[in-house]
Amino acid sequence: MKAADAFSGFPKQTLTFFRNLAKNNNKLWFDSHREEYEKIVMAPARDFVLALGDKLKKISPAVHADPRTNHSIFRINRDTRFSSDKTPYKTHLALWFWEGARPRMECSGFYFHLEPTHLMLGAGIYLFPKDLLEAYRQAVVHPRQGPALTLALDKLMKHKGCFLGGSHYKKTPPGFDPAHPNAEYLLYNGLYAGVELQIPAQLHTPDLADFCFDHFKKMLPLHQWLLALTRQA
Numbered sequence: 286m287k288a289a290d291a292f293s294g295f296p297k298q299t300l301t302f303f304r305n306l307a308k309n310n311n312k313l314w315f316d317s318h319r320e321e322y323e324k325i326v327m328a329p330a331r332d333f334v335l336a337l338g339d340k341l342k343k344i345s346p347a348v349h350a351d352p353r354t355n356h357s358i359f360r361i362n363r364d365t366r367f368s369s370d371k372t373p374y375k376t377h378l379a380l381w382f383w384e385g386a387r388p389r390m391e392c393s394g395f396y397f398h399l400e401p402t403h404l405m406l407g408a409g410i411y412l413f414p415k416d417l418l419e420a421y422r423q424a425v426v427h428p429r430q431g432p433a434l435t436l437a438l439d440k441l442m443k444h445k446g447c448f449l450g451g452s453h454y455k456k457t458p459p460g461f462d463p464a465h466p467n468a469e470y471l472l473y474n475g476l477y478a479g480v481e482l483q484i485p486a487q488l489h490t491p492d493l494a495d496f497c498f499d500h501f502k503k504m505l506p507l508h509q510w511l512l513a514l515t516r517q518a
Contacts, residue, residue: 292336294489300401303376307401310372317380322361330358330378333493340498341395342480344505345512346392346463348384350474356389357381376400383507385515391417393511395501406485406497408478408504409451418474420518422458425470430514435467437506441478445504451475476511478504 302325306315315322331352336351338357351357359379365371391414398405402432413421424430441447451473457463461471470476480500487496 290336290491292329292332292494294487294493294517295329295333295372296325297489299329299378299399302326303378303399304401306374307500310374310376312373312378315374315465321489327358330380334358334380335336336380336491336494337397337497338379338382339511341501343498344502345384345508346355348382349389350382350388353360355481366412384512387417387515388517394513395504395508396477397497399488402484404482404488405479406479406482406500406504408480408501408508410475410515411477412475412506417515417518421476422461422471424514424517425467425494426461426465430510432469434510437510438478440506445479446480446482447503448480450477452480478507485513 298321302318302321305318307360308314334350334357335354338348341348341350349357354360359375359381361375363370363373363375365373378397378399381389382397382399383389384392385392390412391410393410394408395407396407396411398407410417425434438449442449446496452469453474454472457468457471462468465471465518485493485496487493
């Protein structure tokens with residue numbers, strides 16, 4: 286495995302590749318450009334996973350930064366089984382750094398999403414599994430965990446451009462008080478925060494890991510609250 290300092294930045298051709306893929310989203314085109322994909326997308330992505338993972342361990346010591354596909358690097362193939370959109374490939378690069386003992390997508394973690402037009406960085410859990418959803422709801426109204434969540438989100442939302450996601454339900458779940466101070470968070474079926482940014486100049490330099498780390502540090506209060514939740518559930 287390469288050292289964490291091997292990352293030198295994503296080449297400018299990385300974004301060009303995804304622009305071209307969006308115009309030619311078919312297996313024939315992708316197969317003929319697979320070597321290019323491996324060289325200008327996957328190779329720097331693997332190095333970046335190690336570089337950013339090394340940074341994240343400073344704030345999340347047990348974070349998983351595994352530079353394999355279906356671990357920290359999401360597959361480029363789309364799951365089209367239940368979608369009307371049958372284009373076979375994603376036109377972005379998605380990376381996931383998770384912490385906890387549950388399956389990786391049931392853990393809180395840090396998310397990196399690169400498209401030709403923007404970079405999105407996020408933290409949290411996109412969708413709670415059934416058992417964790419119930420534990421989350423109980424924590425939201427708990428006399429100690431509930432205020433801790435409010436405090437974490439207050440800190441988070443002070444940062445410019447930060448958004449909160451996961452709101453899904455229209456009504457407070459049965460058995461919960463709609464007048465509770467934290468009732469709005471009972472409408473969530475996942476809880477995550479993020480920022481959407483213009484493509485930074487750092488994308489093409491080794492400084493990208495520091496750039497992302499600085500944003501993820503701001504999201505740490507939410508990650509830590511969710512990490513505690515997953516450990517108790």
